[in-house]
Amino acid sequence: DDEPPEITYCVVEQTGTLTLQAMTPTLPMPAEEELNKMFLELVDELDLTQANRQAVLALPAHKKWQIYCSKKGNDTLDNGGLRTTDLSGDPEDYINRVRIIST
Numbered sequence: 110d111d112e113p114p115e116i117t118y119c120v121v122e123q124t125g126t127l128t129l130q131a132m133t134p135t136l137p138m139p140a141e142e143e144l145n146k147m148f149l150e151l152v153d154e155l156d157l158t159q160a161n162r163q164a165v166l167a168l169p170a171h172k173k174w175q176i177y178c179s180k181k182g183n184d185t186l187d188n189g190g191l192r193t194t195d196l197s198g199d200p201e202d203y204i205n206r207v208r209i210i211s212t
Contacts, residue, residue, distance in 0.1 A: 122210055125210055127207070127210065136178065138170065138171070138174045139174075141170055144170055144173055144174060144177070145173070147177055148166075148173045148174075148176070148177055149166070151176070151177055151180055151181065152165055152166060
């Protein structure tokens with residue numbers, strides 16, 4: 110199957126404890142033209158190789174929106190006011206967040 114895996118879980122801090130929680134985009138998906146513009150800005154930030162860039166730009170709109178929400182949703186409150194943590198960034202950032210939570 111050539112379909113990329115779906116991002117379905119995120120780590121949530123809840124009263125000092127990290128838990129996995131099902132993740133769904135909390136914002137409505139914008140029109141395709143606006144989504145493509147937003148997604149292109151995100152792809153530019155990622156500094157991908159040309160082959161990877163073409164691959165992600167060819168994804169269907171719902172996958173682009175899911176990726177956009179997972180990357181741009183960092184450090185936002187959602188899921189009932191719980192703080193989500195993105196695990197796709199720099200591992201040192203994640204380790205620092207865990208240290209902060211544990212103190």
